[in-house]
Amino acid sequence: MNPWLLTAIIAVAVIAIVIKRMIGEPVNAKELFVAPAVLTGIGILSLIKKTDLTATDLTWVITGAVFGAALGALRGATIQLVDKGGVLWQRYTGRTFLAVIGTLALTAGFGVLAVKMGMHEDARPLQLSLGVSFLGESLMIGRRGMASGIPFAPARTR
Numbered sequence: 001m002n003p004w005l006l007t008a009i010i011a012v013a014v015i016a017i018v019i020k021r022m023i024g025e026p027v028n029a030k031e032l033f034v035a036p037a038v039l040t041g042i043g044i045l046s047l048i049k050k051t052d053l054t055a056t057d058l059t060w061v062i063t064g065a066v067f068g069a070a071l072g073a074l075r076g077a078t079i080q081l082v083d084k085g086g087v088l089w090q091r092y093t094g095r096t097f098l099a100v101i102g103t104l105a106l107t108a109g110f111g112v113l114a115v116k117m118g119m120h121e122d123a124r125p126l127q128l129s130l131g132v133s134f135l136g137e138s139l140m141i142g143r144r145g146m147a148s149g150i151p152f153a154p155a156r157t158r
Contacts (some may be wrong), residue, residue, distance in 0.1 A: 009128065010042075010126070017134075021079070021090060022091070024091035025089065029152050031156075032156075032157055035140050039127050040128060040131030040132055041128075043125040043131050045112075046128065047125060050123065054120070057124075061119075063105075065128065065129075072140070073140040075133075075136075076140025078095040079096055081148060081150070083148075086137040087152065
């Protein structure tokens with residue numbers, strides 16, 4: 001698939017997720033994890049297809065994935081969780097957007113450091129970075145949701 005087309009599709013999906021979460025949406029366990037899993041899977045497939053990865057690249061990719069997941073979890077801690085109609089709902093807050101700005105700055109700094117330390121610039125797929133970040137967020141929302149005792153929303157039937 002054309003990399004620009006894939007990037008555009010991912011950008012539209014991320015924007016849609018953010019808009020839905022700004023408005024507020026029910027927390028459904030399946031929906032919480034599908035998008036991050038798909039993005040992470042696409043990122044891993046992109047890595048597998050690369051033939052020129054070095055041990056340095058892989059070290060930085062793995063470290064970046066752990067860092068990204070941790071930053072996503074931090075962002076997930078800022079999301080408002082409420083009981084609405086007897087099920088768990090989530091909504092991004094102002095603090096969430098501050099966390100997003102901080103996350104972007106830290107991730108950019110990490111990327112610059114990684115390249116200065118020997119990682120190839122194209123060795124860290126955007127899809128992997130977004131996927132693990134949203135996965136960290138989803139894990140934190142899931143943990144907080146379970147701790148709240150509020151039931152998750154049932155799966156939507158379409």
